Structures are given as structure tokens and as C-alpha cells.
Amino acid sequence: MQTRSNFSNKLGFVLAAAGSAVGLGNIWRFPYLAAKYGGGSFLLVYLILTVTFGFTLMIAETALGRKTGLSAIGAFQALDRRFGFLGILASIVPVIIFPYYSVIGGWVTKYLFTFLSGEITAAADNNYFPNFIGETGGPIVWFSIFLLATSVIVMLGVEKGIEKVSKVMMPVLIILTLFIAVYSCTIDGAMEGVAYYLKPSLQHFSVKAILAAMGQMFYSMSLAMGIMVTYGSYMKKENHLESAVRQIEIFDTGIAFLAGLMIVPAVFAFSGGDSSALSAGPGLMFITLPKVFNSMPMGQLVGAVFFLLVLLAALTSAISLMETIVSIIMDRFHLNRTASSLIVTAFSFALGIPSSLGFGRLKHISLGGMSILDMMDFISNSILMPIVAILTCLFVGFIIKPKTIVDEVKETDGTFKSEKMFSFMIKWIAPWFLAAIFVSSIASALGIFAL
Structure with a gap:
């Protein structure tokens, strides 16, 4: 039997797990949602949910992994054989996400090289992005480069690969984020965007805004996809679990907040205060932002730094998906x-090809107007992840009981400051909110209603 790999210390675990949490969703989805749902109001709700719901779910998953020393399938089965299926469900999520996430990572890699080569004006054209993803060979080549880079890091192992790379990437990512955020706020007209982003807007405070914040928190923190169970299984008993999870929350929320300061003021400044320019999805990153960079002084440099930042964020998340x-x-x-890494690389390449071709040769394949990539995203994010999260709460709350997790957290020094909140949240609050997100996302996708 192979010896279980470990992170060398708590810092290694925190940076690797924070790297997993900080991904593309933080960079383009968080700013869009914050702007859409009232800026400061959304930020406040998001922060409250992160330190309650997010903390509860992350503690549960990490403790499950550390207690059993196993990845998702084995961890649930080891604690109750009847719930082995829950580990399987959780494991399916990264299998679906990793291939199409690597396709998007390939797009980011392409844009980084576009800006480094000085083709900023071309990238700012409305047709540049649609034409690129509609090609056959180009997107697959960039997808392959991103996939291979991720594979090499994972192949090097937990301590020599994932931990070592995270210790370099995360500080660089933070520095780049701070640089662009400060620069964006100094652009003429940017302060209007800063005010829009930070000032609470009570008219946007609604059930829909709360669910949007909950959904962003849920997906951003790498929950319900087996990642935190896997990373927890690499965590040493002497590392304090509660403080580690709090530090991951600070990293994840801090980067998301700074991403808003990077993007919202800059887009406002160069769109004349038009908030509709903050569209969701690829359009914001690959169409709107290149126009912004092309219009600003030092645009090529700032754009190159931005896409390097996004690439690092994409890589750290892709590494965690593949490692799981x-x-x-x-x-x-x-x-x-x-x-194992070669097997995952091979089938991820095979599964990623249809998502890459879904905007070109396979464009005719769609469901409800969704491309192949969008379908994969919907199945994983809107269906499987909420189901896994709900079942995990029920599993911890009523099958193995919260005390099992509490005892694991206390293993290090006998303390768990948030024990009462955790036990209450995992049983009586989190499952209902997660169910509301699940119903809302399905209903919204089917066009039944919008809360």
C-alpha cells in the first residue's frame, strides 16, 4: 500500500486550498454579480454567508478527508458504507468540470500570448473571440497546452508539485491583483465605478440577491466536488483545521473583492458608466475587457498582466480538480x-474536445440553447454540486452526527471556537438554503420563474 502524501505544513495546505478556491469564477463572475445586485449590499451578504455557510461546508469536507485519509469515494464509504454513492456523486463533478475548465484555460492562455505579442487592437475587435473559439485547430492546441501544464504539476506530487507551485503562484497572484486594482481605481472616471461597487443599494437587497451570493460562495470555495475532502486527506493532524479554513476564506474573499476593484471601475470608466457592459460569462473577459485595455494608457502591459493573473487563477483551480x-x-x-495522471490527462483531453468544438464544428449540438460546454457546466454546477452539498449536510448532520467532525477538528489542540455554529448550521440551516439554490437554478434554467 502506498504511503499517503501530505502537505509539509499548514501554510502549504492553506495556499493550495486557497488556490483551488480562487479561480475564473472569482475573476469574472464575482464582479458581475456584485455590480448586478447592488454592490455593497451584495458584498455584505456574501461576507456573512462565507463565514457561516461556507465555513460550515468547508470544515465538514476537510475534516472528512483528514479523518479518513481518503479521497471522496473512500471517505464517505469508510464512515458509512451505505453512503459510498455520495462519494461517487462528488467524484463525478470534477470529472465533468476539469475537461471544459481546461478548454477555457486554453482560451486564457491564448489571450495572454495575444497581449504579449502586441495584438491588442485585434483582440479588442468584436469578432476576434467568436472567430477564435469557432476554429477547430487553434482552440484545441491552446487547450492541450493548458492541460499538459496542469498535468505536469500534478504528476510531480502533493509536496513537490501542488504545494511548491501554490507557494509561488498565490503570492504572485495577490501582487498582480493588487497592482491592477490600484491602477484601475486611478483611471479618470473610475471612482464612479468604485462607488457603484462599494455603496450599498437597498433596492437590490432581495431573495434573489441572497441566492446569487450563496451560489457564488458555494462554487467559489471548491465545495461539493471532492476537492476539500481530497486536500483534507493530505493535511497533517498537527495542523489546526479551523484556523486553516478561516485563512482560506480570507484568501478567497479577498481575491474576489479585489477582482471587483480591478474590473468594475475600469469598465465604468471606459463605458461612460454603463453597468450593462459588465455582462456575465466569457463576454466580459474576452470581449469587453480587451476593449477597455485597448483604450487605456499602458493597455498592452496591463492587459498582459491581467491575463497572466487569470491564467494563474485558472491553473490553481485546474490543479485541484485534476488532483481530486x-x-x-x-x-x-x-x-x-x-x-493515474496520464490516464486522467488522456480522458480529459478526449472529453474536452467536444466542448472545444461546441462553438464551431459541433455548434449544431445544443440543448435549450446551451452549447456543449454550457451543458457540462449546467450539469455539474446547477445539478450535481447542490445535490452533493445537500446530501453531505444530511450525512454529517444526521448519519455520522456533527460530533464526528467536531472531534476531528479538536484533534490538534482540543479547541473548536465555532463548534455550536457549525453543529446548528450543518443540520438545520445549510440544507434548506442549498435546496433553495438548487430549485432556483433549475427553475431559472428551464425558464419557469426567477426569484
Whole structure:
């Protein structure tokens, strides 16, 4: 039997887990939602939900992994054989997400090289992005480059690969985020965007805004996809779990907040205060922002730094997704890391091809107007992840009982400051809110109603 890998210390765990949490959703989805749902009001709701719901779910998943020393499938099964299926469901999520996430990572890589090569004016054209993703060979090449980079890091292992890379990438990511945020706020006309982003707007305070904040928090923190269970299984008993999770929250929320300061003021300044320019999804990052960079002084440099930042964020999240799948294969089939990584790379490439071609040769394949990539995203994010999260809360709250998690958290020094909140949230609050997100997202996608 292979010896279980470990992070060398708590800092290694925190940076790797924070890297997993900080991804593309923080960079383009958070600013859009914050602007849409009242700026300061959304930020306040998001912060409250992060330190309550997010903390509760992350503590539960990390403790499950550390207690059992196993990835998702094995962890749930080890604590109650009847719930082995829950580990399987959680494991399916990264298997679906990683291939199409790598396709988007390829787009980011392409844009970084576009800005480095000085083609900023071309990138600012409305047709540049649609034409690029509509090609056959180009997107697949960039997708392959991103996938291979991720694979090499994962193949190097937990301490020499994931931890070492995270210790470099995360500080660089923070520095780049601060640089662009400060620069964006100094642009003429940017302060209007800063005010829009930070000033509470009570008319936008609604059930829909709360659910939007909950959904963003839920997806941003790498919950319900087996990642935190896997990373928890690499965490040493002497590392305090509660403080580690709090530090991950600070990293994730801080980067999301700074991403808003990067994007909202800059877009406002160059769109004449038009908030509709903050459209969701790829349009904001690959169409609107290149126009902004093309219009500002030092635009090529700032754009290149921005896409380097986004690439680092995409890589840290992709590494955690791939590591989760690799860990499952290693635990399940007792293969070594190299063989497991090669298997994951091969099938992720095969599964990613349809998502890459879904905007070109396979454009005719759609469901409800969704492309292949959008369908994969909907299945994983809107269906499987809420179901896994709800079942995890019920599993911890009523099957193994909160005391199992509490005892694991106390393993280090006998303390768990948020024990009462955790026990109450995991049983009586979190499942209902997660169910509301699930129903709302399904209903919205089907066009039934919008809260």
C-alpha cells in the first residue's frame, strides 16, 4: 500500500486550498454579480454567508478527508458504507468540470500570448473571440497546452508539485491583483465605478440577491466536488483545521473583492458608466475587457498582466480538480501517481474536445440553447454540486452526527471556537438554503420563474 502524501505544513495546505478556491469564477463572475445586485449590499451578504455557510461546508469536507485519509469515494464509504454513492456523486463533478475548465484555460492562455505579442487592437475587435473559439485547430492546441501544464504539476506530487507551485503562484497572484486594482481605481472616471461597487443599494437587497451570493460562495470555495475532502486527506493532524479554513476564506474573499476593484471601475470608466457592459460569462473577459485595455494608457502591459493573473487563477483551480480525480484513481485502483495522471490527462483531453468544438464544428449540438460546454457546466454546477452539498449536510448532520467532525477538528489542540455554529448550521440551516439554490437554478434554467 502506498504511503499517503501530505502537505509539509499548514501554510502549504492553506495556499493550495486557497488556490483551488480562487479561480475564473472569482475573476469574472464575482464582479458581475456584485455590480448586478447592488454592490455593497451584495458584498455584505456574501461576507456573512462565507463565514457561516461556507465555513460550515468547508470544515465538514476537510475534516472528512483528514479523518479518513481518503479521497471522496473512500471517505464517505469508510464512515458509512451505505453512503459510498455520495462519494461517487462528488467524484463525478470534477470529472465533468476539469475537461471544459481546461478548454477555457486554453482560451486564457491564448489571450495572454495575444497581449504579449502586441495584438491588442485585434483582440479588442468584436469578432476576434467568436472567430477564435469557432476554429477547430487553434482552440484545441491552446487547450492541450493548458492541460499538459496542469498535468505536469500534478504528476510531480502533493509536496513537490501542488504545494511548491501554490507557494509561488498565490503570492504572485495577490501582487498582480493588487497592482491592477490600484491602477484601475486611478483611471479618470473610475471612482464612479468604485462607488457603484462599494455603496450599498437597498433596492437590490432581495431573495434573489441572497441566492446569487450563496451560489457564488458555494462554487467559489471548491465545495461539493471532492476537492476539500481530497486536500483534507493530505493535511497533517498537527495542523489546526479551523484556523486553516478561516485563512482560506480570507484568501478567497479577498481575491474576489479585489477582482471587483480591478474590473468594475475600469469598465465604468471606459463605458461612460454603463453597468450593462459588465455582462456575465466569457463576454466580459474576452470581449469587453480587451476593449477597455485597448483604450487605456499602458493597455498592452496591463492587459498582459491581467491575463497572466487569470491564467494563474485558472491553473490553481485546474490543479485541484485534476488532483481530486488522480487521488480517486490512486485510492481505488492502487496505481502510482504517474500512471493515474496520464490516464486522467488522456480522458480529459478526449472529453474536452467536444466542448472545444461546441462553438464551431459541433455548434449544431445544443440543448435549450446551451452549447456543449454550457451543458457540462449546467450539469455539474446547477445539478450535481447542490445535490452533493445537500446530501453531505444530511450525512454529517444526521448519519455520522456533527460530533464526528467536531472531534476531528479538536484533534490538534482540543479547541473548536465555532463548534455550536457549525453543529446548528450543518443540520438545520445549510440544507434548506442549498435546496433553495438548487430549485432556483433549475427553475431559472428551464425558464419557469426567477426569484
